[in-house]
Amino acid sequence: MIRTLWQRTNNNQMDEGKKIAAIFATMNRAETAMECLRRLHGQSVRPDFIVVADNRSTDETVSGIKALGEELRLEITVLALKENLGNAGGIREAMDHAFRAGAGAVWILDDDSWPEPDSLKHLLDPEGPVTGIRSSMVSAPDGSGASWPLETQAEGARWKLEWNPVRGNSGPWIRIRRAWLGIL
Numbered sequence: 001m002i003r004t005l006w007q008r009t010n011n012n013q014m015d016e017g018k019k020i021a022a023i024f025a026t027m028n029r030a031e032t033a034m035e036c037l038r039r040l041h042g043q044s045v046r047p048d049f050i051v052v053a054d055n056r057s058t059d060e061t062v063s064g065i066k067a068l069g070e071e072l073r074l075e076i077t078v079l080a081l082k083e084n085l086g087n088a089g090g091i092r093e094a095m096d097h098a099f100r101a102g103a104g105a106v107w108i109l110d111d112d113s114w115p116e117p118d119s120l121k122h123l124l125d126p127e128g129p130v131t132g133i134r135s136s137m138v139s140a141p142d143g144s145g146a147s148w149p150l151e152t153q154a155e156g157a158r159w160k161l162e163w164n165p166v167r168g169n170s171g172p173w174i175r176i177r178r179a180w181l182g183i184l
Helices: 030-041 061-072 086-100 119-124
Strands: 002-007 019-026 049-054 076-080 103-109 150-152 160-162
Touching (some): 019 030, 030 061, 049 061, 086 103
Parallel strands (some): 019 049, 019 103, 049 076
Antiparallel strands (some): 002 103
16 A cells, blocks of 8 residues: 655655655565565656665565565665564664654655556656645556545535545545554
8 A cells, every 4th residue: 555655744745856755564475575665766756865664574575675676776774673563663673764864854655555657757747736645546456446445525525434445636646534553
């Protein structure tokens, strides 16, 4: 699932020249995490760097991520955590590292996030909504619709729960009441 693009700024626009980091946490899911990296490599607009928090994997996850990063020439930092902090704890560590490394925004993913090629491009679109959190549509693996229902609202209409919301005339944007975010 693709989580969100989160900015460390007080305004609604991405500061010019700021770097964007893609971040996720993983544990013992080498192939899954590496597919996420392949999808990040395939973005039409790539993140400036990637931070992966590894929650004490006991398999080849860390070595696989590092090898694939070198092969694809991605700037990847793997944080080998001393204990399993879970997904939220790993995301927190990755986010902290990304901001210390100069990111102006982080794209929060899960290791099984396999974003479409224009996902980051759409999240960064200056013509998109200027308030709130920008969150990608998370589609079911079979492409049948959303992975979970979304509370959506057409302009001037009531909120309604939908599994397959229709985007409006304003581009790839839909107005949702809630995003699937944990407390970080």
